Amino acid sequence: MMRNRRGFLKLTASAALTTAGGITGFPNILRIRSAQAANEVPVGSLLDRTGAFNISGQPAIVGTQFAVNQINAKGGLLGKQLKLIEYDTQSDIAKYTQYAKKLILEDEVVVTHGGIASASREAIRPVFDEYKALYYYDNLYEGGVCDKYVFCTGQTPGQYMGRLAEYALQHFGKKCYTIAADYNFGHISWKWWDIYWRNGGDISPVPGKPHGEHVGQVEFIPLDVTDFNATIQRIQQAKPDVIMTLIAGAAHMNFYRQLAAAGLHGKINIVSANFGSGNEHILLAPSEVEGLVVCAAYLDDLDTPANRTFKEAITKMVGDPKYLVGEQVCQKYNGWNIWAKAVETAGSFDREAVTKAMESGIAIDTPLGRIKSDAATHHLFYTMHLAAVNDKHGWNILQTYEDVPPSDDAKYCDLIKKPDQHTQYQPD
Amino acid sequence: MPEPSPRSILSAAQLTKDFGGLRAVALDLEVAEGELLCLIGPNGAGKSTFFGMLTGAIRPTAGHIRFRGRDITGLDPFRITRLGISIKFQVPRVFEQLSVQQNLHLAAENRFGFAEACERAGHMLGRIGLSGHAADRAAWLSHGQKQWLDIGMAAIAEPALILLDEPTAGLSPEEAGRTAEFIRDLNRQATLIVVGHDMDFVRRIAQRVVVMHQGRLFAQGTIAEIRANGSVRDIYLGRGGRDARGC
Amino acid sequence: MINRRGDGRVRTGGTDRLAALLVVVPLALVPYGFKPYAANALALFLIYGLLAMSLNLIWGYAGMISFGQTAFFGVGAYAYGVIALNTIGPVGTTGLAVVGGAAAATALALVTAYFVFYGRLSDVYAAIIMLVLSLVLNTLMVSTAGEEWVIGVARLGGFNGLFGQGSTGQNIGNFQIPPITLQLPFMAQPFAFRIDRTSVAGYYLVLGACGTTYLAARLVLASRLGRIAVAIRENEARAAHLGYDIRLCKLTIFTLAGAIAGLAGVLFASWGRFVNPDVFGLAFASGVVVNVLLGGRLTLIGGFVGALAVNYLTSYLGGIAPTASYAAGGVLGLLYDLLGRATQQSALLVQGAVLIGTVLLLEEGIVPPVARFLSRRPLIGWFFLLPLLLVYFSAQIACRQADFCLY
């Protein structure tokens, strides 16, 4: 049928194309072709703008857009402007996989940054491995990812637990009660915390060093639990010197609030792995969390010139002087910048070249201090800040440590000796 | 074809149904093979509840139902139907989205299988006078036609006992007349229990009439005897004490 | 619930062929006309469509609604993953896993169906019970992050999803779920069905699976079982009084549907090479119902159409970058700001609007009206829509394959 009509059809073709382009459920050719303009290079970002994870997703998007805008404003990379292609993964794991494939197979991006929850990272890691594409995961997480095609620029347990354990043992006591989120972040972090706590802040026992012990049983809290009543009673039963919280999201709000409501604030000391990354110190009253100690990479109270200018620029872009520049923003910013540095060092966008550059141990100065890439683990050396919540929704910085190594990952992962790895490790 | 004979086909012994303290039915009844029994009584006399129990739709509180000597009390509806009791409900229940032919076919297929069900459906279409509507959707039929279709569906599987709950409800006199003929015709093959309201319809078909009142067997006999019975008239005029619903 | 107008069998012979062409031609040509991603996304949407069809089957034809088809989908996916991870090494193929996945889902469906139908639960309760089942599985799987949750080399992995672990318990993400890998008679060695730059076999596998299942379902519905199912939908009590064993029939159909959902789950796990508890989640569960209602609950194809529409919409919305998300001060600035934030939420807002719109304005869903149109005006279908599609795709293919583009 088509053959006899071809002549006639050719005429109507263009009209048909546009209509059909509209009605059929596939990207229109026009869009695809315009994607690669001469002096542009596409880069991808997968973050949750909507849905349950948008709490972290939206600041992450701010950080991403700020970083890319800044790079482009400085004239781009290797003379090319970055064309940021963002997808809203809508807190839906299947969408992560789908968009990851789209970025690689259709938009043909040179790098992808993104992923919030560990689950989203694990969902797309297989895709990047399958298509041998470059992927940056810029979040604090439970550590252990060891993948030739993946760089994790967030800090890992080895970096935020060791010093925290030392401090807690010194100032609070040795009996610790731990609550952890009942998913991988919680479970794996707990294993690391167990190691660092029992070894008094080191990854392996050090003779003569004070070491902590656990009271009660570690408690894993399902993600959707909002009522911590039973937990609080169990804690009182166990009478710990210090509570370690490895929880996530709204659980922070609920737990400290209900703990305080039970009149326990100030009676039991609290240390936390990730408190503050959701600006909980602003949302919770000092009467609820004052004195809580963390060891964080970025704190918006960091009083360095770099951070001051950074915060100014961000608040200016967002158009809200009271905007809270939190860890998410800075992490994404750093992640993009260290990639940019790698691209410049390599003089190419090619994955292998960039990987080599990253593995040459490049370093950049960031609002939170110096960060330096670690060849063996594809993680970063961090500048960490030990800090306590003060009485005006801010932080008292107690101590700053530079070039803290990802010692936990280093224990299992060496991508130089054994490059062909695409996995995640956890302590035994 | 079962010949009319004194042999009992259905017997209900102290069959009782209570709804939250209210006794809806308490009945003993024998039905002989091949007879055409009419069940009458004022609203709420318990006729429909009785039917419900016969077909397994309602579980009796106490008592037993025997069908051809077999105890069928509390069996699932489909099992009772498979034993040879079929019912047409007071309000016609047909498959409105299916064609008339499909309705009948469904009713026959379970017993006779696909092919035979087709021809029997065709035959039944003629008997209920809907040959012209074979392909129409049941929803489009008039009320009377639905009544006939429903009766046809009850009869097509050649059950031994057919229960008809007010087959003439909402029919015009001449429609009622045709229905009466059809029912007498059915009675040649099967035993029938018919719940009726209007007396002259009952007169046209009934051999034996049973009057129910407040769930009990109030009186029985030939239509003539019943008409002669004064107290029956009383209960119809509501002089027979409280109605079983108690409101 | 029964729609009083359409009877679910609106399409007639000639139109059937036309409709089939209109559906099959584009589906078959997509991989040649577009970049591999199109085939990838379409495969996913088809898988969702298959899941939706399992609901169409029990809902549209037997009148029983289940909000928990995702339970069978998820179990299928997990079962495939676990078996495949354990067998791909020694055996080299995942045939066993495919069967096992579907079987697991079927078994669960059978048990659930017995429990629901022989327990005489009323419709609404039954529907919600299914949802609860799905949610229980969700809670359960989320909390399997610990290292004690291991089956062979398959690490259930809680929220992070199913992975194969290494020889030691430390190496927890050692390898991921393999794609469906089969050794068919005419093949030299086992062949992995993937969808990427080099091969689109995976897409045709999904397409084939969907087509076959669809035809199989059509056959079932044309059989005695199908006719009884419709009778049940129309008037359950009457059907029972015609001597049909309602519960047995419901049980059978429901189990079949469970098997289909399980198959969809298998394909899903093989498509993303990943599965995590989200497949049991509330959002995903209600998504299935939405697909069916949007497409049309009384037609088998409805679920596919709905799934394609909804997922294309949400994927598209996810692609638009927020306009004016950061604005200057002032009232106008505030408005801009609101607008910007609204665009950020568009994925939610638009989806919600579509749902309400469908329910209020499009009671039957998309398919029945379209089908009626086609059967009333077949010429338009034959001489406009079909040629249009053919032209569009031939142009696309010319452009992709021979780089001969009209513009």
Place this chain on the structure above:
Amino acid sequence: MIAGDTIVIVGLEILSAATILVLLALGLAVVFGMMRIINLAHGEFLTIGAFTTLAAVRFGGLPLWLGMLLAACVAGLIGIAIERLVIRHLYGRPLDVMLATWGISLILIGTITVMFGPVTNGLPYALGSFTIGRYQYSQYRIAMTVVALLMMLIVYVLFHRTRFGRQARATIGNPEMAAALGINTQRMFMLTFGLGCALAGAAGAVLSPLVGVVPTMGILYIAQAFITVIVGGPLALVGTAAAASLLGTIEALIAHFPLFHIATAGSCTPTPCVIAIGGSAFFGQIALLVFAVVLLRLLPQGLTGGSRNPY
């Protein structure tokens, strides 16, 4: 050996768990239990209540209790608006209602996010705490129980001691008849739905000082609410109360005491791997769901299924 104060505390935990279930379910019981409408947006009305309280206290500077009252009103009004705009077109189409309300919930989540942003908010906790033996316990949780009881009392009075109540029950029992009796049935449905939403709003308000207030918080509660209502059965009040206390007891007990342990494969430190059944929030929830399903197998119509009049 369990000490006395532990027993008291567990008792309080049970009370608190039951209270929360009542709060979550009461509004739904009115809507689902009486109008047979599956309102998937129920959770979002909790959210609305929580955010209204938040706004009232944070920005309006109102006292907490006033904020909560306001929350109930706002939620109720929004509920009425939605009933007028959407739901009233869908009576007699329960599944379409479900779909529509799901769409509504998406839109509400979106709108709330647009207005308040995605961040977690919260109110500083009210009231202090008291001591029982080795334990301290929050007074606010006791107050919550009181409020819950109060809400149930209000519902009872509304439906059994007022003209509105009689008319509403008549309408829900038999719309045609009610209409024939000159009752404005449309209005009755509208008000009943509004009441349900108001109750949900109040519940959200009461929970807001205790939990993080997020636009997506409603999703966390919807399942529990439905379970409670279904287990409760047709009697909105008695059913909810009974189901809540039953399920609350189960959840709290299982959450507090480990039942037994199962050893599994896999390499653990310290070996061997064991899964403790019970003694954690997770098993509290699982127990709740499983128990509900089993109970429905035995009583398909729920706890109060036997009773004949559904109010």
